[in-house]
Amino acid sequence: MSAGAGTTSSAASPVIGWDVGGAHVKACLLAGGRVADIVQWPAPMWQGLAHLDAAIAAARERWPAFGPARHAVTMTAEMADLFPNREAGVLEIAGRLAERLGPGVRFFAGEDGWTGADEVAGCWDRIASANWLATAQMVGLGRPDALLVDIGSTTTDLIPVIAGHPSPAGRTDAARLRTGELVYLGVVRTPLCAVARRIAFRGTPGNVMNEFFATTADVFRLTGELDPDHDQYPPADGGGKDPAATCQRLARMIGRDAREAAAADWHDLAHGWRHAMVAEIARNLRRVDRLFPQPASRLGAQTGDHPPARDAAEGPATAVPVVGAGCGLFLARALAERLGRPFLPFDALIDAAPGCRKWVATCAPSVAVAVLFGRQVP
Secondary structure: OOOOOOOOOOOOOOEEEEEEOOOEEEEEEEEOOEEEEEEEEEOOHHHOOHHHHHHHHHHHHHOHHHOOOEEEEEEOHHHOOOOOOHHHHHHHHHHHHHHHHOOOOEEEOHHHOEEEHHHHHHOHHHHEOOHHHHHHHHHHHHOOOEEEEEEOOOOEEEEEEEOOEEOOOOOOHHHHHHHOOEEOOOOOOOEHHHOOOEEEEOOEEEEOOOOOOOEHHHHHHHOOOOOHHHOOOOOOOOOOOOHHHHHHHHHHHOOOOHHHOOHHHHHHHHHHHHHHHHHHHHHHHHHHHOOOOOOOOOOOOOOOOOOOOOOOOOOHHHOOOEEEEOOOHHHHHHHHHHHOOOEEEHHHHOOEOHHHHHHHHHOHHHHHHHHHHHHHOO
16 A cells, blocks of 8 residues: 555656546546646446546547556446446456556555555455545545535535545445435436426426436536536437427426427426425435534535525634535535535646646546545655
8 A cells, every 4th residue: 555645746757547437437637746637538337348448548649648657546437237246346447457557557445545456356345436535535635624515427425524534424335325425416417207206397296207218417408507518428318419309308207298388498397407406415415414513514404495594603714615526516506505605616626727627626536536646655
């Protein structure tokens, strides 16, 4: 295992941080201690590791510094149903990366530090789905007390950071699902039938169809909040991403056709889905809130539309900030406003070239492992 967090690398070689997910591969090039470039590739890992190979080949072609670079990796793709179990997934992914990136590649194992490919079998459970922990460690370096709200394409992580250290009640995906620190809602790939069982249309609530007719990308495409660069997956029906096709998919969710209503009605419906998603994340924020010292740091998450009244003992100076990350950064910001909390985007903690700054928050775990590895491993 590597040196601890107090050491600083004197090596001049660049670092490439990798976040190998089940739906995307994200990579960050760190040169001279600064984020020089970031890329995200759609990679449906359940279809095979050829998608990982393609991302590595693309990075090699994109970055002349690829050859001398050191590689730091975190992953969640071991959950893909390509593998019989998570252990097999970690081992196969790690082996594939060692073949493609060289024996010097290192894997993030959380509190256990960094491990080489030959050590993965002994700590696979620390490597599995630890990308959120890398991001939270990075947050702790810049904000000793914070709540990390990372809303991605598929999931949301709600991680308390207390006195500079990630302080989750759960460590594994299973445990974090129980505590509410992992919410399986994202702004691109989540089927809308998983967001709400009933939704109002023209003021009248009704059940929704439990079919893969539409995803959250349709919602946030209509609200105008989803960056087109982050909208990388095909729609549920394989159709277009224009407003007409998007409205048609939303209409199917409630047993209608888009031609039955005006565009404004479908925009209202999209905002209804948005409200339901924000409310569900807020309910989980309330669970996570209990982990913070009381009352000064209380987040006070509610499920209504308006921010709660601030406790008399709690002034702006003591409020725990929300640090937002992920392609759903816009929702993290909205949640902070709703809670009356200060908001800080993850990219504000990172030294990055202007041209890639918008990707820093979106690809936060890849940035985090690059920076942490550069700081910690001589």
